[in-house]
Every structure is written in structure tokens, then in C-alpha cells.
Amino acid sequence: MIKKLTPHPSDWPGVNPQWSHTLAIPSTASVEAEGSVRTWHYLDNLAALKSAGKEPVGTVLCVHGNPTWSYLWRSVVAAASEGEQPWRVVAVDQLEMGFSERTGLARSLADRITDLGDFTAALGLDSTDLPLVTLAHDWGGLISLGWALGHRDILSGIMLTNTAVFHDSAERIPVALQAALSPTLHSWATRGSTAFIDVTLGLAQAPGGLPAQVKKTYKLPYTTAEHRTGVRNFVADIPATEAAPSYRPMLRVAEGIKELDVPALMLWGTKDPVFQRRYMADVATRLPQADIHRFENASHLVAEDEDIATPILEWLGQHFIRQQTARSLHVQAREQLNPAGDDYRPMIAEVEARAKDTSLAVVDMDAAGDGTSVARQLTWQQLDAEVTRIAAGLHKLGVQRGDRVNLLVTPGIDLTALMYACLKLGAVIVVADTGLGLKGMTRALKGARPTWLIGIPTALAAARSLGWPGTRIAATALKPAVARALGVVGSVADFETPSTFELTYPQPDADAAILYTSGSTGPAKGVVYTHRQLAAMRDAIAGTYDLAAGNGLVAGFAPFALLGPALGATSVTPTMDVTKPKTLTASALASAAAAIDATTVFVSPAAIMNVIATAGDLNTQQREALGKVGTVLSAGAPITSALLAQLQDIVPAAALHTPYGMTEALPTTDVSFETIQQAEADAADGMLGAGGGVCVGSPVFGARVQIAPLLADGSASAEVTEEPGVTGEILVSAPHVKDRYDTLWVTEGVSTSTPGWHRTGDVGHFDAVGRLWVEGRLAHVLVTSQGVLTPVALEQAAELVPGVRRAAAVAVGQTGAASPVIVAEVGPRFEGKKTRAGRAPVELTRRVRQAVLEQTGVEVSAVLMVAEHPTDVRHNSKIDRPVLATWSRKVLAGKKARVGKGVIAW
């Protein structure tokens, strides 16, 4: 006889002892003898709610996996018990697990599904008028869904955390699980020792692991081998092959849930070595209605790694209490703010309309040479033919409308033609640029899970070795041996021109593209645009800069390269190393401009410095070409007036514009050099709201901006204002704002919490004449004893001090009582000595403190210095302030600390 376990819930941290219950329940599973009765343990807050005089609005049924137990759900039980509209949460310990009975029987998946039915019947959960929603983890996912299929009359919704419902026996089992499944290891790991339990608990991501008491509690019901038999049998029942007894029941559930049309929520820790993103993608295809959030910093025990209770209750509230989702509110409000006109014109329309035009459409400068000669060019007629050829070829290979296609091709004609082919076909373009770094790209692509990957050879090789998803297609002609080695199914070079290829336009509100943020405040986020929104982006650019057919456009900045053909402008790609925008030379830029008589130049801010530095190499002809340029646009990072003045000398006739925007709203506002100068003069004159940040001008064509004022705790208010001088989060609404974030339900909810608007996460204010001034990121706001401070004004003041190349303002100490600190970037050498990261010399400290005090009235406690700030890869401009803040805190506590360099930690 196995020793009976007695729960002592008062010893379990985070559990109200009143929640713990034990109940004897008749068992009908086929593994059981007739008439057997089993003792179950479970957590249930109903009695606690009633004793507090509360009535639940619905029930959540939580099903754990292996080897956890109901303790996994304590945060959900606690959070659900709070508030005016509490939920009853029933978290079961499955038989053989937790504090439920050890029967000595080996239960299969089918038995466990029956067990759960016995349990809910005994608890009286099977008849209810209130919503009943399941929540599950690990193998509990399959069991809860099996139960759901048998209880569809009372099922209102399903929630899943890291799980799998189907394993394709042709695919490899995750390495992490192979060990546990190995016949020699498995019994030892799961029953003979606590290895399986220890490894599972060890997956918690908190530094130092789970708190000791929590870990101890998880292990309480598994102290002896006899009590761990269920752990072993659970692993043994995993249907890794078609021959496994539970394979068919698994298949039945996996197929069955495709018919479930109830709301679904999936919360996924993407660092899970077992329930990897491929399983998430599989579940997502079976539950297309699911709202999905990927927690990029969480692993298998997502309930321990992240606060899942808050999003769960928010989601439950939207679907079952308020009966209105945040998404539907947002979409409604968005349509009211930006009514869809009847003038929608697809991106591809311009190319198709000019199918007979023999003037130049796209030009590539010679990438191999010094960038002064043309390598390749297409007329509009040729471009249209090329786009059609590629679209037809992709179609023939099996690329479907709505398929995600990852394009890993160098900017230029090839990329342009591929993009427009995808737009024509209705395939969704995924653009994870090299600016994210290899690690960032891998992360981004695994998140977006494109079906196809079209790339140049180096990209195909990277895709193969790094496991980037998508069936591979070569962008260029490959030798057969190479094609085999890279595992490609075809090559764009081999596509044939079809005799006829007619397609209707994709739906305007269907997904068209996924772009990526640069990840200055966490992992890069995928941003989804519809066809209508891309077209609106084109119109915003055209309307703001008066760009129309006949213009010549130098595409020195990738995001806008896409727009040339849609705008009807002739576009040229200058020679540069796309992974290093700083490599663009003045000569390469001028030759590109000369090749098409360019009127407009798009250039990245990082390139401007090099263009200025190499301007001496320009010949007369090149200077003339640049003299004809009417507009220069540079987006991505602020540029100082001093640099703009130097740039003006090179393009004397051009209006210099530095639009402000973000991947979610490209662009948001526009400002010219002239306006900046006026704004700086106004700031010196003391105009209300002028100063204290970077002036980014006024909303672009079609866009609206408002401010959600900062509160005393450094967060942004729910109220909004357009009053000058009030600092807050910048909100934008425009037809060209993103549709949504890709599988980031929580992030999406935050960004659209003011329905109809995108909360940018930037902070700023208006001045008296309606110009917007950006003051930094909301996440970088300093909540100090001197008040709530925004970084940019402090940094601009510090940068006035000679020797300070760039400054970052961070806070050390506790929120609210923190102290502002400046971290100065001084270059590799300072005052004749090699720069040692750490405390700045006393004199530099004094000067910086003085400058900041004079300009802003803020007294910084310390000044630190580094040779170079850690920044984003894409722009080399977004300083990783959290890394600097952590470092500063350690240094100023008197500890040794190393500052990360170069690449932002993802």
C-alpha cells in the first residue's frame, strides 16, 4: 500500500488554505475496475468567494501537465478571486499526480480524459448557465481539449499555455524530451529519481530559479519513487510514434478541435525546449480564432516566468463579461477616425498601369565597383513583366494567397520585383532585415513562421544552419549541387514567363506585410500591415512630400525602397553595404542621383555622417546631380542641426526633412531643417512647449497625434490632450498605422488601449504652434526624487559639454526615489588616455552637472563614462538605456560591473 498523501496547504506559498479540497469520486475510466472510487485533490476558490459574499461570474477549469499539479495555477486562483467580478477557479490534481490518489494503474490519455469528466460531473460543473472556460498546460492541454470535445454544450472558451495537441511522428521529438523517452534513462529519470521534476522546475527563467519554498512545494507530492509512478507513466504515454496506444486518441482530439469555434487564448513561453514554437504554430492552425501571445523571455513554466493571470482575466473579461474585445473596439474606433475612402488603389496598380511605359522604372548601381556606374535597369514595361513572371513562378511552386514569404534579398531590383510579385499574388511579405542581427532574425522568423523563404545563397545557407522556417527558394540561379546542398525547391531565375496570368487583387484588408521593430526596448516585434495600410503609407508619403509619377527617387533607406514603383517614381538603389548603412559614400549617392536625375533622396541617418565625411571626393558632375535634388528625407533617428547644416552644403537646393516615425507608423510626423531652426529660435525665446526634446514637426498627411500625459508614477494616463507643454505618451492615428502586432496579444492590447490609436511608447509634448517634441521612450522615463523626468532634454544638455559625444540619462535607485545619472559616451580615448568605463573624472562630472542643471533645472548625482554606448544594430542610434541603467546601478553601488557593448541583448 502506497502511503496516502495528506495536503497541508498552509505550507504552500501563494495558496489560501481555504482553496484546498479533497473529494471521493466514482471512477469510470476503462483502466479501472467497475465501481472503484478514487480520492481527488483540487484547488477551488468557490467557498472562499462565498464566505467573502462574492458570486462568481463563471468558472475556469485548470488542468496541469506532468509533473506539476494544481499548485501551478495558484496565481490565477488568487487573481480571479479579486475584484468585483470574480471567477470560480477549479484546479484539479490529476489522479496519480499532486495530492490525488495513487491508484497503481497506468492511465492512458483516454483514461485521463474520462477521469476529468468524472471529476467535473462530481463537482457539478457539467450543468451551468455561466461561462465555463478551460485552462491547461503541457499534456494537460490535450486532456482538457479531449474533455472539451465531450462537453461542448457547456464549453465557452479554451485557454492554453505551452502544450502540444499533435506530434507528427515523421518529425523529430524535441531533444529535451528524447532523453526522458529513452528506455534506459526514462524509468530512472522519472520514477527512480526526481531528475525529471528537477529539470522541469529548473526551466524557470527567474535569475536564480524558482524561490526555494516554491520549488519545495512543487516536489512535496513526489518525494518517493512510488509517488512518482504517475510521472513515469505520463511520460511513457507520450505518443511519439503511430504505434503508441495513445496515438489515435491524440489524433482524434487534434482533429476534433478544428471544429471548436469558441474563443481561444494561447499564452506561450517561446524558450520552451519541449513545446517549441512549431507546436504553437500547429495548435494555431487548428484554432485559427485564437488570440496568441508569445512571451519571449519565458520558457516551459510560463505561469512561473510571467504574470499570466492578468492577461487571462483581461481576456476572460473581454469575451465573457463585457462581450466586446479590445480588438473590435479598436477596429471600430480606427475606422471612425480614418474612414476607408472609395479611392483605395492597390500597391501593384501603378506598375500594372504602366505595363506599356518604356521609361526607366528601377535602376541598380554597380555593387561590385565604386558605385559610380549602373549595373542593371528596367523600364516600367520590363518591371511589370518581371513581376508577373515571378508571381506566376511562385504560384506554380505552390505559394498561396495569405502564405507568409520571407524575403532575404539585398535591396535593389530583385527585391523590388519579388515584393511586388508577392503583393500581386497576395502572399504576405516578411521582412526581417539584417539590422536585427542573426540572433534577432532567428527569433523574429521563428515567431512569424513564414511558409516560404526566398533568399540569396548566403541567406539560404544561414537559414539552413540556423533552422529558419520556410520552404527554401533561391532568389538567384544556383548550380544543381549548390541547390541540393541548400535544400531549395526552386529558383526565381528559372521561373518562366506565363502566356497569361490573371489574378484578382487581394482583399484590401488582408495581411500584406510583416515588418520588424528594431528592438530597442526588448525583442523585435513583428508588425502586420494590410494591403490598404501599405497603400495608405504610400499615399502619406506622396501627400506629405508631393511625390508623384515623374519623380526620381534614390532609395538609400530600405523601408522606403518598397515605395518607389507604387509612387510611380523612378527609383535607384545606390551602392552600399546594406548591413552597414554608414558605408554609403557621397560619390555613390551622387552617381545614383545622376543616373535617374533624382529629385528626392531617402537616406538613413547613419549614412549622413559618412556622406558628409566623403563629400570632398565629389566631382563637378556629381555635385551638379546633387544640386538638382529637391528633397532629402532621413528617418530613423534624430539628426543634429549642425549635421543638417553640413548636409545642406552638399545638396544646396534641397529641402531637408527628418520625419519621425516607427515601424508601426511610418512616418508619423514631418519636419524640415527650416522648421527645426525656427523651433529652436522659438525655444530660445521661451515659447510655451518649445524645447525640452527633439522637434519633429507636425503630423504627416492623413495622421493625427495626441498626448497621454505622464502620471506621477511615470506611466501614461488613459486621458489624452493636445494642450501645449504637457508631456506624455505620444499617440498616433492614421490610415497607415499598423494593423496589429503578430502573435503578441498582450502587447497589442497595451498599444491599442486607447481604441483607434497606436500608443507609440515614445514620450513628448506639443508646443504653442502645434509642433511635436519628442522626449524619449516611455520605458526610459526616470521616476526620481526630483520628479518624473524624460531623458532627451537631460541628454541634449549633457551633450553640450565638450568631450561628450553622446549622453544617456538613466536612473539609479528605487522608482520614485531614484537619482538621475548621466552616462557619457566619450570615444575610445578621453583626455589622452584609453577610456576606462566607470566614473567620469571629477571635472567632467562637474561640467555635465552644471550644463544639465542650467538647461533643465535637474541635478544629476553622478556622471559615468563609456567609450561607446550599447545601441541597436539597425540604426546604431537607439541607446540601450536599460543595460546602461543596470550597469550604472552596480557601479554606483560600489560593485564591479561590465557594460555590454555593441549589440543589444535580446
Added chain:
Amino acid sequence: MVVSLRPITASDVAPRLGERVLLTGASGMLGRETVFALLRAGYDVRAFQRGDAGIAELLPESVTDRFSQVRGSVNDAAVLSQALDGVDGVIHMAAKVSVVGDWADYERVNIEGTRAVLDAARGAGIRKFLNTSSPSVAHTGSAIEGEGNPPASPEHARGNYARSKAAAEQLALSYDSADFWVGVLRPHLVWGPGDTQLVERVLERAAAGRLPLLNNGTALIDTLYIDNAADAFVRGYQRLEQIHGTPLVVTNGQPRTVAEILAGMCTACGVPAPSRSLPARLAVGLGLALERIWSLRGTDEIPPMTSFLAEQLSTSHWFDQSLTQQLLDWTPAVSLEEGYTQLGIFYGDRFSR
């Protein structure tokens, strides 16, 4: 010679309030300056300490009748009751302050002494009592970054001084009631001209080139300039109704790196700022060794480096002053930079010759 930074002149003394304050421990720098500040604010003051506080001779004639002095030990009930005669409130500063010495001495002076003064004051029907404590009563030696005013913890406080002050603070607060207000101020690292404890040791050793920085002097610390300290005590006494029962750390509210503070003091006095650096762990070890040797020698002198000092000079300790400044309705009048300048005026070339 006793010198006050702000020697009192007849013109800056407020009209007499007719309220007498007993200040124990007036022979220290903080005690003396607080006496002056109280007189300036219009109070009558009685100083109480073992020796002569040397205050009377610094006073202009117009206020001499407002100052008196009783000499004796706080553990002597008879003298204490004499000192409390005709007194309206007490500021208790008398304490044994050191890093060496037997626990019994600390217990007698800092705990039992405080108990004696509290009992005598309450027994005499006095209703206002301001106790002097230290931020070290709530700390274990780990980094303090913008912390508020956590409760005193004798179990965790390190060293005899902090431990005894923690117990004394708890004791004092246990007397707090509606008709016997007990307030507690915890001034942190008080310094100023004439300060033999900190400033003069720094200057002497820096001038001799024997003042290393620890870990490059990057730890952020709070200090309190003496004038602000004295003002805070007057303010604390005046605001007892608001602050009683709540211990408050008092600082200049200007955290700075150790290196910058030392440089500020040195530069103002024409002494080269320290530039060499030692690893903090080495200095702590050195301090421990020296403490052992000194204790074997049975001297009451403080060794040139102690483990406590090494920790103080290499670990951040700065505080959230918002509650302090709000409850006291007060902000420091003298900035650190002005304080350095005052050091320079006071010391002239004494250390740079």
C-alpha cells in the same frame, strides 16, 4: 579651540520665545551647532554634557542669559533632574560614538542613558523629545540606494555603536504617545569646518598622499553639511507634532560618488584630490587586521583603517529624502558645493602648506 562656522551675532537672533530646550551632548560638533541654531531661532537652551561645551564664551552678550549649562552624566539621576528643571523639551544627542570599545560601555551610555533621559523627561511632565539616531541602525552593510526610513533592527545592525543606537531608537519610540511626543532624526555623515572626525582626517591624509580611493571611489553616498544638520534638528523639534513616532534619515539630498566628495573637500583646501585606488576587499581585510592589533594593544584610539570605514567608502548609501523634507517642511539651505567653499575659507592653507 571650539569654533563655530556661524558664530552667533546679536543681529541674527530671533526674539525670545520663552521656551527652554535641554540639549544633551553639546560638546560635539553637531550638538554645539544645534545649540547655536536653537538660540538663533529664539529658544533658551540648556546644554548638558560631562565637560564644558565651550559655548558660552562664543555668545554675544545679548543672549548670554538665554544659555545655561549643566555638567554631568546622563546616567546620574540627580544631575539629570536638575538639568531638566524648567525645561519645555529635550533634544537628546549624548552618545558614545566610536568603532572600538566594549559593548557594556555602549549599552550604558547609549541605551541606559537614553532610557534615563526619557524617564526623567516624562517624569518631569515634559511633552517634547527629539532623539538622535543614525541610519546605521537599520542596515547590515549592504548597498543602500534611495531607501526610505526602515525600522531600526538591533539584531542586524553591525558593530556595537549601531547596535546600541538601534536599541536606543526602539526604546525611545516605545515612549512615544499623544502626550509625550518622541521624534527621531538620523543624520547621515555630518561634516563641516572644524570637524575632526571626518574632514580633518581626510585632509591630513590626502595632503600626505596617504588617502587611497576604494574601488575607484564610485560608490554613491549621501552626506549632511553641518549647518543643514543643525537646522534640521531645530526644525525637527518644532515639527515634533508631525514627526513623532517616525524615524527620519536626514541628508543633504545630494548623493555623490565618494571620489567626488573627497575631491570637493580636498580641492577647496588646496590639497591634491586622491587618485590612487585600492580594491575595497583589500581595504576591508586591512581594516580587520588593524582592528585586531589595536584591540590587542588595548587602546581606545581608532586605527587608521577599519573594516567599517572601508565598507562605508566603497558601498553606496544614499537615501530617499522626500518624507523627511515633507514632514519637516524643510530643505537644506547649504549645498555641498557651498560647503566645500566654507571648508576652504575655514582652513585656508592649513593642510596645503
